[in-house]
Amino acid sequence: MNDGCQWRKYGQKIAKGNPCPRAYYRCTAAPSCPVRKQVQRCAEDMTILTTTYEGTHNHPLPISATAMASTTSAAASMLLSGSSSSSGSGPSFNSGTIAVDLHGQNYYLPDNYSKSKQFYLSNSSLSSSSSPYPTITLDLTSSPSGASSHFSRFTAASNYRPDIQKFAPTSLNFGSSESSNATAPPWGSGFLATSGQSHSRNHLGSLNIGRPAMDQGNIYDQFCMQKINDHLAAATSQQSQLPADTIAAATKAITADPSFQSALAAALSSIIGTGAGGSATGAANLGGGNHLVPKWGPPVTNSFSSPPPPNGNPCASYFNKTTSSQPPASSKTIFVPLSLPFSTPSNAASASPADKNDRAN
DNA sequence: CGCGTTTGACCTGCGC
DNA sequence: GCGCAGGTCAAACGCG
Numbered sequence: 001m002n003d004g005c006q007w008r009k010y011g012q013k014i015a016k017g018n019p020c021p022r023a024y025y026r027c028t029a030a031p032s033c034p035v036r037k038q039v040q041r042c043a044e045d046m047t048i049l050t051t052t053y054e055g056t057h058n059h060p061l062p063i064s065a066t067a068m069a070s071t072t073s074a075a076a077s078m079l080l081s082g083s084s085s086s087s088g089s090g091p092s093f094n095s096g097t098i099a100v101d102l103h104g105q106n107y108y109l110p111d112n113y114s115k116s117k118q119f120y121l122s123n124s125s126l127s128s129s130s131s132p133y134p135t136i137t138l139d140l141t142s143s144p145s146g147a148s149s150h151f152s153r154f155t156a157a158s159n160y161r162p163d164i165q166k167f168a169p170t171s172l173n174f175g176s177s178e179s180s181n182a183t184a185p186p187w188g189s190g191f192l193a194t195s196g197q198s199h200s201r202n203h204l205g206s207l208n209i210g211r212p213a214m215d216q217g218n219i220y221d222q223f224c225m226q227k228i229n230d231h232l233a234a235a236t237s238q239q240s241q242l243p244a245d246t247i248a249a250a251t252k253a254i255t256a257d258p259s260f261q262s263a264l265a266a267a268l269s270s271i272i273g274t275g276a277g278g279s280a281t282g283a284a285n286l287g288g289g290n291h292l293v294p295k296w297g298p299p300v301t302n303s304f305s306s307p308p309p310p311n312g313n314p315c316a317s318y319f320n321k322t323t324s325s326q327p328p329a330s331s332k333t334i335f336v337p338l339s340l341p342f343s344t345p346s347n348a349a350s351a352s353p354a355d356k357n358d359r360a361n
Numbered sequence: 362c363g364c365g366t367t368t369g370a371c372c373t374g375c376g377c
Numbered sequence: 378g379c380g381c382a383g384g385t386c387a388a389a390c391g392c393g
Contacts, residue, residue, distance in 0.1 A: 009366055024384070028365095038384095278386055367390070374383085 004062055005029055007037065018043040030059035 007025035015022045020041035026036035035055040042048035 008364095010387095012367070013383065013385090016382060022383085363393095365390105365392085368388095369386105370388105371386075372384080374381105376381085377379085 002067070003056075005035075020046070026055060027055075029057070029062070033058050097333065 006028045008028045009023055009025050011024040012021045013024070014020075018040060021044060022038055022040040025037045025039065027033040027037075033055075035053065035057050037054065038050075038052040040050045040052075042050060
């Protein structure tokens with residue numbers, strides 16, 4: 001799938017548990033760019049691709065890639081943005097676990113995960129006001145640079161259809177407080193979701209949920225369009241002046257809407273259920289079907305996967321990638337392009353753990 | 362001819 | 378130590 005960056009395939013391997021080969025790509029936009037990605041088709045649904053990004057770009061991203069990077073998962077965002085207002089129903093919540101209650105579903109991230117700066121969801125965004133594919137996007141823009149901030153990994157599933165790669169020219173960013181620092185890098189201008197921090201601090205993941213045509217009635221699609229129509233114009237019309245305030249207001253307005261949480265839960269669940277599949281490398285372990293617990297340890301990892309839903313789980317249907325009401329795989333519309341982490345050359349030039357894996361060119 | 366992909370071999374980490 | 382699986386290398390191959 002075209003995510004805006006230039007990739008060179010350097011390997012392919014059959015992974016155990018998945019008849020579909022996993023392809024390995026390197027970013028070729030810059031000679032020394034350490035970023036790699038893995039692409040694997042979901043064994044359960046051949047139309048789904050799981051893409052894992054590893055590393056951060058040490059070069060400015062092209063606009064198209066920035067678009068990808070700026071579109072980030074609202075679903076994942078809710079995981080964290082909701083933590084501040086969560087009732088704390090999740091285990092260990094009081095000990096620092098990030099917990100989110102999404103329409104009755106509880107997701108949480110353990111303290112050591114969230115604090116390890118491996119999974120930043122400081123900004124989320126909805127986009128696709130003009131795109132034929134309504135999207136919920138998450139901005140995984142990392143907060144402050146951590147020791148491992150230049151090494152990250154993101155996983156998401158994407159619809160295989162190459163023609164679905166269309167992105168909204170603008171993104172409504174439900175920015176966090178950090179967005180107030182907005183000084184968008186040149187390559188990020190125009191994309192509000194890019195929080196404008198030094199790109200060495202940006203770890204962007206995106207979750208783009210859409211469909212080729214608005215012929216289905218999935219709640220998140222309709223919701224997205226509706227909410228976007230309601231909020232995007234106002235937000236974007238002022239983004240050049242008061243992006244943070246506007247975004248924050250929009251964020252509140254939208255995230256406070258119960259229907260948003262419903263849509264988000266559905267979207268997240270769909271992604272979790274379909275995207276990475278059981279074959280995804282590492283991946284977050286949705287233990288119990290309700291809990292998003294990262295499995296990968298350092299270096300930075302990030303992904304979703306879909307272990308078999310537990311029996312009797314009230315939310316099990318959410319984690320079945322295709323519910324009975326879902327169209328067949330061929331018409332599935334969940335679309336989750338990945339984002340593109342990148343860092344400053346100074347950070348990534350020699351410090352990245354991934355560098356040592358690269359040949360001494 | 363240059364560039365990207367393919368593919369078998371090799372390397373490395375991990376569990377037993 | 379051994380075997381397995383994931384990840385990488387690099388020569389061969391194909392295409393424009």
